[in-house]
Amino acid sequence: MLDAEQLSFSYNFGKADAIVALKAIDLRVAPGELVALIGHNGSGKSTLAKLLAGILTPTGGRFSVDGVPGEEAQLWEIRRRVGMVFQRPDDQLIANTVIDDIAFGPENLGLPRAEIEVRVQRALAALGITAVAHKQISELSGGEKQRVAIAGVLAMQPGYLILDEPTTMLAPAMARQVLRLAHELRDREGLAVIHITHFMSEVVDFDRLVVLEAGGILMQGTPREIFARADELEAIGLGVPAVTRFARRLIARGVAIPHDVLTADDLAQQLSLRVNGSSAMHTPSPEPVPENHIGAPLIAVRDLRFSYMAGTPLAQEALRGIDCAVYPGETVAILGGTQAGKSTLIEFFNGLRLPAPGMVFYKGEDIVAADFNLDRLREEVGIVFQQPEAQLFEDIVGMDVSYVPRRKGLPPAESRALVEQALAAVGLDYEAFRLRYVYALSGGQKRRVALAGVLAAQPKMLILDEPVAGLDHVGARS
Ligand SMILES: Nc1ncnc2c1ncn2[C@@H]1O[C@H](COP(=O)(O)OP(=O)(O)OP(=O)(O)O)[C@@H](O)[C@H]1O
Ligand SMILES: [Mg+2]
Known part of the structure; x- marks a missing residue:
């Protein structure tokens, strides 16, 4: 049991510029429980995570892990039991290569070589990063680093795992995999997981949600209980899952379905009950389409082509004949899978990358023309x-x-x-x-x-x- 009682923490404690981050937190997490911690930016989530993981020591209150008190002398014991993956993986990765980084924790525990090998291989496989095991950390993408950080913590085999926004840098498919892994670890190894996130749809199948606000616990309960209080969540700047929000709009338009719809399956089932029962749904009139394309384009792109490392055997085509324009006052979304070239394209929009002549125009001027003002x-x-x-x-x-x-x-x-x-x-x-x-x-x-x-x-x-x-x-x- 992870047990916090009246736990509080201030940065710069006792000084004039002290910042109270947490006040009087009462929280218990049982072995095998899946808990999500949600709250506004700055509400204290990361601070609470660091206290529970023995990285910060509380400035008030008490906490213990499986009976071990969270005191200065016991911090190593706490850290062995509670593994934490930081919000920024760069803060966590210490060794040069992936494999050395994952082995670092188990080595510090003084485990036999063979046991370390087994743990490292298992962690690599669990996160799907066996192929990059011998790469340098500095060569990895943000998402890969995040997975290495999680693997490193798993190799310590903690009883409690705290994930501080582990999915922010991952593509949706990878994010789902990390969450699935959290569920599997709980089911297979009885691991308790505390997951911090701003993505409400990620936590609908958790056992319990804890909502932090301004350093205190505002509410806690099952996802159904918490998301039924959508108005209170909105009031403190938090949302509900997209499906719940959509269901609430249907309710507002007179469709009789429950307030606590959390998943697409839930909603489909409720709606099929309705459709089979009556034809009460009316079709809303379409929203008026805003006018756009006023005046000349700000940016115009014509047949933009670009390859990384062009002219070398490693050349990789990133943009293959792009035509597009952005007009004043327009909102434009650029969509595409990872590596589709989105970031590369926008670097041409402000001259961070320079194209061949005749490809990118700002207010009608070619951005590589001799007299163009790049600044x-x-x-x-x-x-x-x-x-x-x-x-x-x-x-x-x-x-x-x-x-x-x-x-x-x-x-x-x-x-x-x-x-x-x-x-x-x-x-x-x-x-x-x-x-x-x-x-x-x-x-x-x-x-x-x-x-x-x-x-x-x-x-x-x-x-x-x-x-x-x-x-x-x-x-x-x-
Ligand atoms: N090193 C620090 N020194 C001083 N104040 C800090 C420090 N780190 C965080 N804080 C402050 O403590 C409060 C809680 O911060 P914390 O990082 O725990 O928030 P959070 O809920 O994790 O936010 P986010 O969603 O943005 O990650 C905030 O007011 C923050 O500005
Ligand atoms: Mg944080």
């Missing part, structure tokens, strides 16, 4: 990258967000107004955040700051490369 293009077309925290380059939030306004030499009052608006647009209060250190933000808060920095540059066009990974429902919408 202006880069200022006017803002990109929020897949891992926005990688684009934070100042230590202090206010400095980071004001970077472009300052570089443009705007008067301080104007620059300040832009920063304030940009932070407000991403749901962060100017006064509360402007002097915060970037490194001391939660994962989602960092992403919001990165987005604010791009907004403060007042782009004419904003490109978002999978920016909502790791943002809560409200963060993702704003």
